C-alpha cells in the first residue's frame with residue numbers, strides 16, 4: 481500500500497514537472513517558431529521509452545531516418561536536439577558554434593562546490609577561455625609535447641613489458657583493456673605528477689585509481705534526475721551523492737600530492753628532469769605577466785582530476801577497439817604489422833619521430849575512431865540562447881547531441897560503412913579528425929573540440945604500433961576471427977561489451 485501511494489505521488493510529481501516544462505517550451509514555441517521535427521512525446525516520460533537506454537545512438541539513427549538529421553527528442557522534460565548528418569553538423573559548427581557552445585551539465589557532474597576549474601563543464605565565456613588557453617598554450621603545444629616524449633615512451637615501454645611478462649609462455653590470454661588503461665592512467669600520472677600512480681609501491685595511487693574509476697562509472701549511468709528537474713533534490717538513484725563521495729576522496733589524494741610538491745619546492749630537494757603539468761599549474765599566471773599563480777588548490781585539483789577522467793577511458797576504449805577490429809580482420813592485422821616491421825628493419829622499437837612514416841597504422845587509428853568514437857554524442861552541448869537553425873527554432877537551454885557515431889557510419893558518405901577498411905583513409909582522400917571534415921569528427925569541431933588532439937595523435941599510434949610490432953596476437957580459447965562478438969556497451973564511453981581476450985606471442989623477427 482505504502483509503495484502504491486509513493487508510486488502515485490512520484491507519478492504526479494513527474495506529470496507536474498513535465499507539464500510545467502513543456503508548457504514553457506510550448507509558450508516559447510508559439511511565440512517564435514517551430515521546433516525541429518521528432519517522434520511524438522508521451523506525457524511525463526517524453527521519448528525515453530522509444531530510445532532503449534542501452535543503445536541510444538542506434539535508436540537515434542532509426543528515429544532520424546523518419547524525422548530527419550535535425551530532430552527533437554524529449555528526455556522526460558529535457559528538450560534535446562539530435563544532429564545526425566555531416567551537413568547538419570557543418571551548419572551547426574560553421575554558423576552556430578558560439579551560441580551552441582554551452583554545456584548541458586548532468587547531475588553527476590555537479591560538484592559540491594560549484595564547477596570552478598572545470599573546463600569540460602564550464603559554460604562558454606571568460607572562465608572557460610582562460611582554462612582553454614592553459615591547454616592550448618601550455619599543455620598540448622608542440623614544444624611541451626616534444627619535451628615530454630620520454631614520458632610517453634616510458635609508459636608505453638612499461639605496458640609492453642607488462643604484457644610480455646603476463647603472457648610469458650605465449651599461451652596465456654590477457655584482458656588487453658586492462659593494460660591499455662594502466663598505460664593511459666600512468667601516462668596521466670607522469671604528465672601531471674611525474675609519478676607512476678599504478679605502482680605496487682603507491683597505495684594512494686591505486687586508491688586514486690579506484691575513486692576515479694567509480695566517478696567514471698556513475699557519470700556514465702542514466703539518471704532520472706537529469707530528465708525530471710523536480711527530482712534533482714531527491715537524487716533518487718543516489719548518483720549525485722555517490723559520485724561526490726568518490727570525487728571528494730580522489731580530491732583528498734590529489735591534495736596530498738599537491739602538498740608534497742609544495743614542500744619539495746620549498747626545500748628544493750628534488751631535481752626533476754622535466755617540468756610537469758603540476759609545475760605549469762603552480763606557476764600559471766594566465767597572461768604571461770609576473771605575479772602569483774592564479775589558481776587556488778581547489779581549481780588545481782579539479783583540473784588534474786578532469787585530465788584523468790577525460791584522458792583515460794577515451795584512450796583505452798579506442799585502443800581496445802583497434803585491437804578488436806584487427807583481430808576480427810586478420811588480413812588488416814598482417815598488413816599493419818608488415819608496415820611496422822619493415823620500417824624498423826629488425827630494430828627494437830617504433831619511435832615517435834617515425835609515426836609519419838606509418839600511414840597504414842595511422843589509417844587504422846582513424847578507421848577505429850570512425851566506427852567506434854568513444855564519445856558517440858561528443859560531450860553534450862547546450863544552446864546558451866535561442867537561435868534558428870535550418871529554419872527551426874532552438875530554444876535556450878536545449879541540449880544538443882551530435883551523433884558522431886551515426887555520421888561516421890552514414891552510407892551516404894561512406895562506402896561499405898560497416899566494414900573496417902583503413903585503406904579509405906589513405907591518400908588522396910586525406911580525411912582528418914581535426915574538425916574540418918564533418919563526416920569524421922570523433923573529437924568534435926569548433927570551440928569545444930577536444931584540446932588534447934595533438935597529444936592523442938601521438939599516443940594512440942605509438943601505443944598500438946608498439947604492441948603490434950613486438951608481439952603477435954592470437955584470440956583466446958581457439959575463437960575464430962569471424963566468431964568474435966563486436967557488440968558495444970554504453971558507459972561514459974562506448975566500449976566493447978565483451979572485453980577482448982587475446983594471447984600475446986613474442987615476435988622473434
Ligand code: HEM
Pocket residue numbers: 599600601612786787790791792794795798853854855858859860861922923924925927928929930931932935936
Ligand atoms: C581517444 C582519445 C580522445 C577522444 C576521442 C576525445 C574526444 C573528445 C570529445 C568528443 C570532446 C568533446 C567535444 C565537444 O564537446 O564538442 C572532448 C573534450 C575534451 N577532451 Fe578529449 N578526447 C580524447 C582524449 C583526451 C585526453 C587524453 C585529454 C586530456 C589529457 C582530453 C581532454 C579533453 C577536455 C579537457 C575536453 C573539454 C574541452 C571543452 O569543453 O572545451 N581528451 N574530447
